Amino acid sequence: DGGITQSPKYLFRKEGQNVTLSCEQNLNHDAMYWYRQDPGQGLRLIYYSQIVNDFQKGDIAEGYSVSREKKESFPLTVTSAQKNPTAFYLCASGGAGTGELFFGEGSRLTVL
Amino acid sequence: GQQLNQSPQSMFIQEGEDVSMNCTSSSIFNTWLWYKQEPGEGPVLLIALYKAGELTSNGRLTAQFGITRKDSFLNISASIPSDVGIYFCAGQYSGAGSYQLTFGKGTKLSVIP
Numbered sequence: 001d002g003g004i005t006q007s008p009k010y011l012f013r014k015e016g017q018n019v020t021l022s023c024e025q026n027l028n029h030d031a032m033y034w035y036r037q038d039p040g041q042g043l044r045l046i047y048y049s050q051i052v053n054d055f056q057k058g059d060i061a062e063g064y065s066v067s068r069e070k071k072e073s074f075p076l077t078v079t080s081a082q083k084n085p086t087a088f089y090l091c092a093s094g095g096a097g098t099g100e101l102f103f104g105e106g107s108r109l110t111v112l
Numbered sequence: 113g114q115q116l117n118q119s120p121q122s123m124f125i126q127e128g129e130d131v132s133m134n135c136t137s138s139s140i141f142n143t144w145l146w147y148k149q150e151p152g153e154g155p156v157l158l159i160a161l162y163k164a165g166e167l168t169s170n171g172r173l174t175a176q177f178g179i180t181r182k183d184s185f186l187n188i189s190a191s192i193p194s195d196v197g198i199y200f201c202a203g204q205y206s207g208a209g210s211y212q213l214t215f216g217k218g219t220k221l222s223v224i225p
Contacts (some may be wrong), residue, residue, distance in 0.1 A: 042215035090154050099143045099204035099213050103154030
């Protein structure tokens with residue numbers, strides 16, 4: 001089945017540790033996105049990539065890093081520089097230039 | 113970034129009632145979209161609107177792209193328990209190589225059986 005898969009679904013991390021969230025899609029979409037969701041807030045864009053080997057910062061990129069070495073994959077690293085990393089992270093993909101996005105099921109990160 | 117004002121923030125309605133929610137922006141958009149998110153899941157696209165004045169339906173859902181391009185509304189008719197979730201509007205302005213979406217903060221819908 002075509003879709004977008006995020007892992008892990010739940011992740012606990014100690015302060016000062018980097019963690020990497022996985023996002024894989026088999027929809028043949030050019031564009032991929034990472035959003036952060038906090039309770040009562042909308043979705044805030046962290047990073048996005050319109051094409052392999054290229055990505056741009058979104059509105060809240062500080063403390064995060066990404067790579068786009070393959071069309072199917074867009075991992076997000078939450079670094080120790082991110083001051084408040086506990087959140088629900090959503091990955092999405094779509095055709096280049098379209099707002100019609102397909103979202104993964106999300107990864108909930110909790111910093112202990 | 114651009115701001116979207118989505119209202120109401122939450123609503124409690126009786127099963128069978130109609131629901132209306134809306135989004136307004138200080139900037140114009142080329143595209144308006146409505147997504148629904150159920151607990152613990154990612155959002156799912158409900159309706160996409162591409163032209164000012166456009167009115168589109170998807171089953172019991174109807175959405176409109178405001179004529180000024182600065183607003184959109186979503187109506188749900190005859191609500192049922194599975195309509196529960198958070199509804200997000202999103203606007204997209206495609207220009208100068210930018211295709212980013214701006215999301216509203218969501219309307220949380222609760223349906224009382």
